[in-house]
Amino acid sequence: MGCDGGTIPKRHELVKGPKKVEKVDKDAELVAQWNYCALSQEILRRPIVACELGRLYNKDAVIEFLLDKSSGKPLGKAASHIKSIKNVTELRLSDNPAWGGDRGNTKGDKHDDLQRARFLCPVVGLEMNGRHRFCFLRCCGCVFSERALKEIKAEVCHTCGAAFQEDDVIVLNGTKEDVEALKGRMEERRLRAKLEKKAKKPKAAESVPKLDVSEAGPSKVKAGKSEEPSLDSREKKASPAPRSTAASGSSSGKAGKPAGAATKRSIADSAESEAYKSIFTTHSSAKRSKEESAHWVTHTSYCF
Known part of the structure; x- marks a missing residue:
């Protein structure tokens, strides 16, 4: 095949050498x-x-990107950190x-000068x-x-006056060496934040039980002190009851009544005033004859 009609092939058409390494256009990369x-990969806005x-x-x-948790995101490696x-x-x-801007290129009859930047250094x-190398402050x-x-x-920002440190200065679109240095600083910063968070948790856990002991301790002690006399008083109150019942039983001649019956006493037999006794249903004023009592009861408001 070939060499028809008097064509003469050249060496580069017959001999295939090693492929040349494709160089990235620096202007296009910038x-x-x-x-x-x-x-x-959209225009920055x-x-x-x-x-x-x-x-x-x-x-x-x-x-x-943060809301989409599905795997296989396009260009996800650029924001995996x-x-x-x-x-x-x-x-x-x-x-x-x-x-x-690109306002004059709506019809496609104007060349956009991409080397002209949208932003500049205010200083x-x-x-x-x-x-030129640019940087920003994290603070x-x-x-x-x-x-x-x-x-x-x-030590103060030239634009807003906020104080910053060397760790806050981050180079924008730096070289590979710059990216590696920034990555090491990022890992150190995140590790430091994790350690500080872990250090705060035990302190918070220790402070809670101390407060509980300080607040609950005296109350428990007071409760224990208050419970002891209450038990003694109950024993003292319970101990004379059988003696009083035995004495009353011997004087009245009625034996065989339980001890609990002696402790119950009616308000009518007590030495309280008549005004106090009239509150209870056992008082004579609360008792009505059949003639005085009503023969029907209603709970509706229409009968009044």
Whole structure:
């Protein structure tokens, strides 16, 4: 086959050498990192959040990722380290006045200059297009260039004035070395938080029984003290009862009555006042003759 009609093949058409390694276009890579969400691959729109490794996401994409617990999520590896919404920080970005957006490209007759960044550093004025290193603070979410941190050294945020430490500074879309360093700091931070939570639990568990002992101890002691005289008083009250019954039985000549019957006494025979006795049904005023008592009873209000 081939060589028909006087064609002369060349060497590269006949001999197949090793395949060349495909190089990634740096400009295309920068555009993908700084203008598109690392999880949904959609254009970044406010509110924009960043994880502890310095990747940019749309907040709604992160929420959908956390709510969707099904396996086999597309591009789930990019956010596998995000366990809750607390692991991301909402960014405070400064708009670039020179960026006009894609409003003039509605008909497709205008070229979008993707190298023109939507945001810039509010301190130095550098555009956030990937050509310069940018970082954000975990404590407040403010974003500015790394040059601003180096030129203006301070322990307070240049934008909002919030205090921060070196551990709060996270580089956005850093190199592999930066990502590895941020990953180690993230693991240390989460391990420290777990240890602090475990340390708080035993303290809370110890404080509860101490309060119970302090509150319940005196009450139990008081209850024990109050119970002892009550038992003694019961024994003292119960002990003279048979003697009184025996004495009354011998004086009245009636024997064989139980001891409990002697303790019962009617209010009519007591030495209380007549006003007090009239409260009870055993009083003579409560007793009515058959002529005085009604022969019918009703519970409805219509008869009154």
